[in-house]
Amino acid sequence: MSHHDLLIIWPGSPLLSVLLWIGVAVALLYLARFPAHRAIISFSRMLHGALRLASRSTLLLERRVVVRTREVMINAGVEERELALERGFQRIAEAVTRDLSGYPALQRTLVEQSGEIDEEYRNSALLPPPPPGWVRAVEVLAKLPAEGDASIVPILNSIHKTVESQYHTAMTDYNRAVSERQAILKRIMPHWRKVSETLDEMGNRIKRLEERAKLVDISLAEYEEIRSQSDQAARTLTASSVTRFFTAAAFLFIALVGVVLNFHLIALPMSEMVGGGSYIGSFRSSSVAALVIILVELAMGICIMEFLGITRLFPSLGQVDDKMRPRLALIAFVILTVLAGVEASLAYVRDQLAGELQVFQQSLAQTQGAQPLSTWIPATGQMVIAFVLPFALTFGAIPLESLVKTGRTVLGITVAAALRWAAFALRALGHLFLHLGRLGVQLYDLLIFPPLWVEGLLRYRCRRAEGFLEEQAPQ
Amino acid sequence: MRWAVAILFLAQAVGIAGCTESVRKPRAACLLIESARLRSAQAQAVVNYFLSALQPGESFGIACLGTGNFSDRDTIASVLLDARPSLTAQQKRLLKKKFDEFNPSPQPAGHLDIAGALLYAVAQLGETNAEERYVLILADLGKEQIPGPVKDFPLQMEGCRVIPITVENGELTGRQQAAALKRLEAWEDWVEAGGGDWQVVNDLALLGTIFPGS
Numbered sequence: 001m002s003h004h005d006l007l008i009i010w011p012g013s014p015l016l017s018v019l020l021w022i023g024v025a026v027a028l029l030y031l032a033r034f035p036a037h038r039a040i041i042s043f044s045r046m047l048h049g050a051l052r053l054a055s056r057s058t059l060l061l062e063r064r065v066v067v068r069t070r071e072v073m074i075n076a077g078v079e080e081r082e083l084a085l086e087r088g089f090q091r092i093a094e095a096v097t098r099d100l101s102g103y104p105a106l107q108r109t110l111v112e113q114s115g116e117i118d119e120e121y122r123n124s125a126l127l128p129p130p131p132p133g134w135v136r137a138v139e140v141l142a143k144l145p146a147e148g149d150a151s152i153v154p155i156l157n158s159i160h161k162t163v164e165s166q167y168h169t170a171m172t173d174y175n176r177a178v179s180e181r182q183a184i185l186k187r188i189m190p191h192w193r194k195v196s197e198t199l200d201e202m203g204n205r206i207k208r209l210e211e212r213a214k215l216v217d218i219s220l221a222e223y224e225e226i227r228s229q230s231d232q233a234a235r236t237l238t239a240s241s242v243t244r245f246f247t248a249a250a251f252l253f254i255a256l257v258g259v260v261l262n263f264h265l266i267a268l269p270m271s272e273m274v275g276g277g278s279y280i281g282s283f284r285s286s287s288v289a290a291l292v293i294i295l296v297e298l299a300m301g302i303c304i305m306e307f308l309g310i311t312r313l314f315p316s317l318g319q320v321d322d323k324m325r326p327r328l329a330l331i332a333f334v335i336l337t338v339l340a341g342v343e344a345s346l347a348y349v350r351d352q353l354a355g356e357l358q359v360f361q362q363s364l365a366q367t368q369g370a371q372p373l374s375t376w377i378p379a380t381g382q383m384v385i386a387f388v389l390p391f392a393l394t395f396g397a398i399p400l401e402s403l404v405k406t407g408r409t410v411l412g413i414t415v416a417a418a419l420r421w422a423a424f425a426l427r428a429l430g431h432l433f434l435h436l437g438r439l440g441v442q443l444y445d446l447l448i449f450p451p452l453w454v455e456g457l458l459r460y461r462c463r464r465a466e467g468f469l470e471e472q473a474p475q
Numbered sequence: 476m477r478w479a480v481a482i483l484f485l486a487q488a489v490g491i492a493g494c495t496e497s498v499r500k501p502r503a504a505c506l507l508i509e510s511a512r513l514r515s516a517q518a519q520a521v522v523n524y525f526l527s528a529l530q531p532g533e534s535f536g537i538a539c540l541g542t543g544n545f546s547d548r549d550t551i552a553s554v555l556l557d558a559r560p561s562l563t564a565q566q567k568r569l570l571k572k573k574f575d576e577f578n579p580s581p582q583p584a585g586h587l588d589i590a591g592a593l594l595y596a597v598a599q600l601g602e603t604n605a606e607e608r609y610v611l612i613l614a615d616l617g618k619e620q621i622p623g624p625v626k627d628f629p630l631q632m633e634g635c636r637v638i639p640i641t642v643e644n645g646e647l648t649g650r651q652q653a654a655a656l657k658r659l660e661a662w663e664d665w666v667e668a669g670g671g672d673w674q675v676v677n678d679l680a681l682l683g684t685i686f687p688g689s
Binding site: 268278349352356360 | 558561
């Protein structure tokens with residue numbers, strides 16, 4: 001007897017058996033209706049409650065992430081503005097030191113110029129013109145009648161002529177003296193011009209200082225805004241972080257492409273040095289060696305940028321003595337140059353190997369392959385690329401720093417957004433389960449609708465009978 | 476921040492390493508060519524393929540199946556390629572020259588000692604310590620039977636793959652074809668009983684998947 005046969009209640013009539021089983025099931029379901037309803041509702045409410053709780057927890061977590069991200073962002077912004085202010089003040093200090101150190105010289109120049117002007121001015125003082133009384137005597141003599149005493153007239157004429165000639169001589173001397181004074185005054189002109197230029201230069205320097213002070217004022221205002229932790233500052237910082245993150249990522253992608261190109265330039269010829277058949281782990285030794293060279297170059301590039309104070313990825317490197325920094329940067333630069341030279345040599349070897357391989361392949365195929373137009377151009381090109389790329393990749397430290405600094409903020413923003421969506425999804429799911437529970441109750445009742453219909457009918461009759469009795473009772 | 480930089484560096488290293496080819500176990504191959512087919516286009520194609528596919532540090536040998544009793548004098552050339560690519564090309568060129576200049580002795584009318592050559596090739600490949608070993612046979616295996624005494628010889632072929640390359644064998648009757656197939660199955664059973672793998676190659680293009688180049 002199979003399991004199938006066990007289910008046959010009415011032998012020879014499976015349909016009847018099925019109907020009987022349905023009847024039994026409906027009867028059992030009807031009997032278990034209220035506990036089943038309670039179970040369904042409880043289960044759906046339990047799921048709803050659990051998901052709601054999870055949603056609230058997720059929201060709380062999201063708030064914490066948002067607050068933490070904001071703190072990190074504000075701190076980073078404050079640090080950045082402090083650096084900007086520090087640099088601004090440094091520039092002002094340098095400008096003031098440079099300009100003020102020139103002020104004594106300028107002052108000396110001005111004093112010298114003014115002394116010379118003063119002296120020239122004094123030299124140019126005019127001689128007094130002929131005394132007016134002397135002029136009047138000449139006028140009186142000139143007005144005397146010419147037809148007077150014959151003995152006096154010649155004397156007067158003689159006096160007149162003498163006076164006139166002296167007058168002309170005096171005027172000539174006077175005019176000459178005036179001309180000389182004018183020449184002296186003309187010599188004062190360059191001094192005035194120099195004084196004017198000196199004053200202009202001083203004015204320009206003060207103007208530049210004012211411009212720098214304005215920039216510092218702007219940075220200071222931003223710094224104050226960030227320090228106040230206002231929403232506006234947080235929004236500005238968020239937008240700035242996201243923009244800088246993607247810009248830095250784009251630049252780093254370009255740098256990564258450069259690294260891959262660099263790697264392919266030196267991986268094959270490296271097997272001439274370390275052998276082409278050995279492996280370290282699951283990678284060729286030559287590939288690992290090429291990778292090590294590139295990573296050392298990148299590390300040297302980062303060190304150079306750190307020692308020059310362009311980036312601040314490692315605080316310990318930033319604490320190195322100021323005198324030591326240029327020396328260490330020079331050492332890193334020398335190492336980088338040596339490695340770049342090694343890369344250039346390897347690139348040349350690569351070209352040679354590729355050429356030899358090509359010739360061998362052609363000999364296998366017994367064909368005379370087309371000769372390249374020029375052999376030295378690709379070889380030189382590869383060498384130049386291999387030499388220049390390490391230095392170019394040095395500048396990758398700047399976007400790297402930017403990416404690392406803004407990465408924390410962007411990660412926080414992303415995680416917060418994900419948590420927000422998760423909380424929303426959990427809440428929606430909870431409501432869905434609650435309504436599914438209600439729907440389950442309705443579907444349950446739908447399955448047992450025949451006994452429910454009978455029950456409803458009986459109740460209706462009972463109620464009608466009770467109503468009839470109640471109506472009869474007062475009578 | 477230092478952690479972030481370290482992680483970025485590591486990711487970069489892994490990324491570049493991912494660009495490189497995956498690990499390849501050291502390989503060694505031995506090609507057994509019937510003397511009558513030594514100058515065939517098929518033999519030239521197989522030798523050329525292997526010379527271009529072999530990497531530094533790998534081994535390759537060519538032997539001629541020309542006598543009824545195979546010995547090491549039938550080896551045409553064998554080479555363990557240097558780890559430096561510049562020397563590898565020279566070694567390959569030399570091997571190719573030896574192969575081209577080899578003059579096989581006239582093939583005897585009797586059977587070929589393929590089983591002896593196979594045993595010899597397996598022994599030679601075992602000495603290379605290569606992890607992947609290949610024996611390629613360019614001969615009509617369907618024509619040759621495994622000699623009785625040799626058949627009972629316990630063959631040690633773990634890690635070794637025997638690759639018979641299908642050759643032109645003229646018009647065969649149905650009966651002859653059935654007999655040839657039976658002999659081929661006997662060869663396969665013998666190799667597999669010794670722990671080796673058996674893979675018949677009908678198309679030389681398949682060599683690229685069996686023994687990939689750079």
